[in-house]
Amino acid sequence: xxxxxxxxxxxxxxxxxxxxxxxxxxxxxxxxxxxxxxxxxxxxxxxxxxxxxxxxxxxxxxxxxxxxxxxxxxxxxxxxxxxxxxxxxxxxxxxxxxxxxxxxxxxxxxxxxxxxxxxxxxxxxxxxxxxxxxxxxxxxxxxxxxxxxxxxxxxxxxxxxxxxxxxxxxxxxxxxxxxxxxxxxxxxxxxxxxxxxxxxxxxxxxxxxxxxxxxxxxxxxxxxxxxxxxxxxxxxxxxxxxxxxxxxxxxxxxxxxxxxxxxxxxxxxxxxxxxxxxxxxxxxxxxxxxxxxxxxxxxxxxxxxxxxxxxxxxxxxxxxxxxxxxxxxxxxxxxxxxxxxxxxxxxxxxxxxxxxxxxxxxxxxxxxxxxxxxxxxxxxxxxxxxxxxxxxxxxxxxxxxxxxxxxxxxxxxxxxxxxxxxxxxxxxxxxxxxxxxxxxxxxxxxxxxxxxxxxxxxxxxxxxxxxxxxxxxxxxxxxxxxxxxxxxxxxxxxxxxxxxxxxxxxxxxxxxxxxxxxxxxxxxxxxxxxxxxxxxxxxxxxxxxxxxxxxxxxxxxxxxxxxxxxxxxxxxxxxxxxxxxxxxxxxxxxxxxxxxxxxxxxxxxxxxxxxxxxxxxxxxxxxxxxxxxxxxxxxxxxxxxxxxxxxxxxxxxxxxxxxxxxxxxxxxxxxxxxxxxxxxxxxxxxxxxxxxxxxxxxxxxxxxxxxxxxxxxxxxxxxxxxxxxxxxxxxxxxxxxxxxxxxxxxxxxxxxxxxxxxxxxxxxxxxxxxxx
Amino acid sequence: xxxxxxxxxxxxxxxxxxxxxxxxxxxxxxxxxxxxxxxxxxxxxxxxxxxxxxxxxxxxxxxxxxxxxxxxxxxxxxxxxxxxxxxxxxxxxxxxxxxxxxxxxxxxxxxxxxxxxxxxxxxxxxxxxxxxxxxxxxxxxxxxx
Ligand code: FES
Ligand code: FES
Numbered sequence: 001x002x003x004x005x006x007x008x009x010x011x012x013x014x015x016x017x018x019x020x021x022x023x024x025x026x027x028x029x030x031x032x033x034x035x036x037x038x039x040x041x042x043x044x045x046x047x048x049x050x051x052x053x054x055x056x057x058x059x060x061x062x063x064x065x066x067x068x069x070x071x072x073x074x075x076x077x078x079x080x081x082x083x084x085x086x087x088x089x090x091x092x093x094x095x096x097x098x099x100x101x102x103x104x105x106x107x108x109x110x111x112x113x114x115x116x117x118x119x120x121x122x123x124x125x126x127x128x129x130x131x132x133x134x135x136x137x138x139x140x141x142x143x144x145x146x147x148x149x150x151x152x153x154x155x156x157x158x159x160x161x162x163x164x165x166x167x168x169x170x171x172x173x174x175x176x177x178x179x180x181x182x183x184x185x186x187x188x189x190x191x192x193x194x195x196x197x198x199x200x201x202x203x204x205x206x207x208x209x210x211x212x213x214x215x216x217x218x219x220x221x222x223x224x225x226x227x228x229x230x231x232x233x234x235x236x237x238x239x240x241x242x243x244x245x246x247x248x249x250x251x252x253x254x255x256x257x258x259x260x261x262x263x264x265x266x267x268x269x270x271x272x273x274x275x276x277x278x279x280x281x282x283x284x285x286x287x288x289x290x291x292x293x294x295x296x297x298x299x300x301x302x303x304x305x306x307x308x309x310x311x312x313x314x315x316x317x318x319x320x321x322x323x324x325x326x327x328x329x330x331x332x333x334x335x336x337x338x339x340x341x342x343x344x345x346x347x348x349x350x351x352x353x354x355x356x357x358x359x360x361x362x363x364x365x366x367x368x369x370x371x372x373x374x375x376x377x378x379x380x381x382x383x384x385x386x387x388x389x390x391x392x393x394x395x396x397x398x399x400x401x402x403x404x405x406x407x408x409x410x411x412x413x414x415x416x417x418x419x420x421x422x423x424x425x426x427x428x429x430x431x432x433x434x435x436x437x438x439x440x441x442x443x444x445x446x447x448x449x450x451x452x453x454x455x456x457x458x459x460x461x462x463x464x465x466x467x468x469x470x471x472x473x474x475x476x477x478x479x480x481x482x483x484x485x486x487x488x489x490x491x492x493x494x495x496x497x498x499x500x501x502x503x504x505x506x507x508x509x510x511x512x513x514x515x516x517x518x519x520x521x522x523x524x525x526x527x528x529x530x531x532x533x534x535x536x537x538x539x540x541x542x543x544x545x546x547x548x549x550x551x552x553x554x555x556x557x558x559x560x561x562x563x564x565x566x567x568x569x570x571x572x573x574x575x576x577x578x579x580x581x582x583x584x585x586x587x588x589x590x591x592x593x594x595x596x597x598x599x600x601x602x603x604x605x606x607x608x609x610x611x612x613x614x615x616x617x618x619x620x621x622x623x624x625x626x627x628x629x630x631x632x633x634x635x636x637x638x639x640x641x642x643x644x645x646x647x648x649x650x651x652x653x654x655x656x657x658x659x660x661x662x663x664x665x666x667x668x669x670x671x672x673x674x675x676x677x678x679x680x681x682x683x684x685x686x687x688x689x690x691x692x693x694x695x696x697x698x699x700x701x702x703x704x705x706x707x708x709x710x711x712x713x714x715x716x717x718x719x720x721x722x723x724x725x726x727x728x729x730x731x732x733x734x735x736x737x738x739x740x741x742x743x744x745x746x747x748x749x750x751x752x753x754x755x756x757x758x759x760x761x762x763x764x765x766x767x768x769x770x771x772x
Numbered sequence: 773x774x775x776x777x778x779x780x781x782x783x784x785x786x787x788x789x790x791x792x793x794x795x796x797x798x799x800x801x802x803x804x805x806x807x808x809x810x811x812x813x814x815x816x817x818x819x820x821x822x823x824x825x826x827x828x829x830x831x832x833x834x835x836x837x838x839x840x841x842x843x844x845x846x847x848x849x850x851x852x853x854x855x856x857x858x859x860x861x862x863x864x865x866x867x868x869x870x871x872x873x874x875x876x877x878x879x880x881x882x883x884x885x886x887x888x889x890x891x892x893x894x895x896x897x898x899x900x901x902x903x904x905x906x907x908x909x910x911x912x913x914x915x916x917x
Contacts, residue, residue, distance in 0.1 A: 044858065047861075050866030051870070052845060053844075213901055214867040254838050263866070264865040421912070683810065684899060690910045693892040693896045
């Protein structure tokens with residue numbers, strides 16, 4: 001009998017309550033350690049298709065009669081359209097549809113001669129009062145992308161240019177905020193500071209970085225009868241389905257969203273996006289399939305970013321390193337729209353400090369809206385906090401690893417909950433080997449290069465939650481298919497789901513297929529964001545496989561005259577404790593064309609517990625103290641994410657996160673034109689992503705112990721944890737190497753030289769001035 | 773009409789002057805294994821070989837190819853590097869991967885056992901946002917295994 005219960009669900013630090021129906025018997029978790037399939041390295045089940053260029057991405061969808069779209073975007077951070085003249089564009093060769101903002105479409109439609117079917121048609125996502133450079137103002141659909149671009153160049157706009165607000169601090173002063181400031185306090189910060197033997201204060205800044213997934217944002221929309229097909233590069237098929245249905249005012253089942261292969265998202269593709277609505281509207285107006293794909297340049301202007309932060313932090317501690325106080329004022333320079341990330345999260349969660357006070361401001365600016373970017377807020381907040389802790393450790397002369405152990409949080413002090421599992425101490429223990437290299441690394445310094453080692457801890461979410469569903473189908477050939485309308489954004493979730501089903505069904509991995517990526521072909525699946533795909537979808541897949549396995553055993557018991565309890569599934573057979581063994585295809589084949597159908601759902605999260613992921617990274621750097629060049633030479637990462645499903649894919653995830661973090665720490669920075677607010681770093685030439693030549697030695701370890709409270713798997717997510725502590729670990733290694741405190745990302749040569757100069761200045765000052 | 777030699781075959785196609793090789797391959801010949809990620813010569817996703825030399829097809833005009841043989845990922849589908857990339861897990865989203873393999877195939881053709889520095893030099897023009905670089909290095913180091 002189905003039970004209705006309430007559970008808590010979290011995506012990227014935002015909690016909501018969720019009703020969930022629990023039907024099946026709760027499955028016991030598998031014991032810790034590698035199983036037959038789960039916990040063993042598996043190459044990607046779709047690896048060959050991707051490597052051979054056979055996988056069809058949204059970018060490869062070519063439909064007969066498909067139109068292409070070019071979008072006119074505001075070159076000004078803040079402006080008003082006084083007049084928009086699309087007359088010549090509408091008559092340009094190949095043009096089949098023109099969209100303008102609603103106000104203008106209504107006003108101007110009468111002005112233009114020619115074919116009314118071409119337009120101008122109204123689009124809700126186009127604006128005549130752009131609040132950021134890159135905001136979409138008009139769109140043209142034409143037979144070829146070249147024709148669309150040519151027509152776009154014929155559009156004339158008279159702008160009233162207004163002064164843009166571009167600075168986060170200034171926005172806070174002027175009260176230009178998105179939502180109320182978020183305030184948090186436990187204990188009493190002032191008392192904690194008074195009790196401290198030493199107080200350190202510092203201001204940290206992090207820059208704006210751009211996602212730059214290699215497949216740009218794009219959608220192809222086609223009407224098939226009364227159903228809209230949306231091929232799109234998305235992290236959430238079901239989110240797009242709902243958004244598009246609501247925008248068009250049609251039932252959600254009249255929208256089919258397809259994303260079988262996806263060229264990366266990193267948080268920027270959680271929503272449908274303007275391009276999807278533009279394509280859908282043009283498809284409706286023209287009756288043709290329509291592609292709207294962003295160019296790389298537009299990708300970097302208008303599809304989100306990791307927002308900049310300004311962090312004013314204070315920490316107080318006793319002389320033995322015990323924290324008495326942590327305080328922070330965090331300004332998130334969100335942009336024109338978006339969300340204010342939980343940048344104070346690490347300060348609240350990472351340490352057991354009794355007195356903590358934080359405030360987060362979300363500054364509204366005339367810059368492109370932010371979007372979630374791999375652990376939004378926590379990457380930035382961890383940089384500030386973990387650097388401050390090392391500044392504290394240096395002044396107290398306490399070993400940084402020891403300082404962290406001393407302040408370990410045994411429970412979530414922000415709301416007095418126990419952790420569902422936490423093996424950070426084990427991560428610290430394993431970090432010792434890497435940490436012990438300090439003396440040897442420093443000794444390898446050789447003018448002008450100084451070498452050093454630094455570390456930083458990681459805390460982040462990754463527990464996932466309901467609802468999520470899967471079906472498992474076993475056919476007469478003894479093969480199984482997992483069917484669910486989830487997406488694999490490149491993280492290897494297709495492979496992990498196949499492993500989980502294979503494990504439960506006692507099948508080799510190559511006898512399990514996974515059908516995903518199509519809302520018309522499977523049940524509801526959750527978003528691939530917030531490190532939630534495996535912890536949300538994995539348990540649903542296991543329970544569906546278990547349902548199918550139970551039916552197989554029931555059939556075999558009757559057919560072969562055994563008791564169910566003596567039967568189990570192994571190596572593609574049903575085996576009996578008395579030595580009987582029957583191939584699965586023999587049992588499934590009994591049914592002729594019949595199929596065995598299992599269904600499964602994600603159960604609730606553990607009540608009253610905090611589900612988090614943990615880890616530590618140790619960085620080794622070399623700094624040229626004459627030029628300010630920083631080279632990262634080695635990074636060791638140890639993470640606790642519960643059970644690891646696929647150690648091969650998991651290692652890749654960690655390496656990938658660290659490499660993105662390297663870019664964030666050393667080379668990447670979105671630059672704006674200070675007059676217009678437009679993005680200057682629009683190309684992959686101007687915007688410096690790491691290349692293969694920038695990659696240091698990376699060592700990856702997992703604690704790999706199931707979280708016994710979390711689902712039938714005990715597995716947490718891993719997409720985001722590895723990017724969280726890297727910047728701080730590198731900055732702390734720089735301090736160890738040079739004594740300089742870098743406080744601003746990226747650590748450009750300019751910032752490195754500034755920090756070195758500041759250290760030299762400090763060395764000449766009288767000491768002890770800042771001890772409380 | 774333009775004649776293009778691709779993956780051992782000859783194709784006739786009609787493309788306006790100014791068409792890039794990448795667009796011709798993808799849109800006219802349906803060879804969508806070649807990806808376009810920047811369309812201006814900055815990322816390497818569109819790498820194909822012309823007579824064995826890796827080039828960026830997004831900034832190569834199809835009319836400039838002439839007699840030269842174009843090799844795309846579709847022409848390398850059975851190259852041992854493909855297996856090596858999968859074995860080493862040298863792909864995540866896979867969008868950069870065809871370009872990586874085409875570059876790597878040109879590299880091992882001239883230097884079957886490239887060392888780390890050679891790999892890093894030859895592959896530095898193939899960006900991967902997912903960060904598969906350590907795996908790419910491993911795949912190229914072990915491609916004959
Ligand atoms: S697509 Fe050709 S180099 Fe980027
Ligand atoms: S695998 Fe995603 S960009 Fe390389």
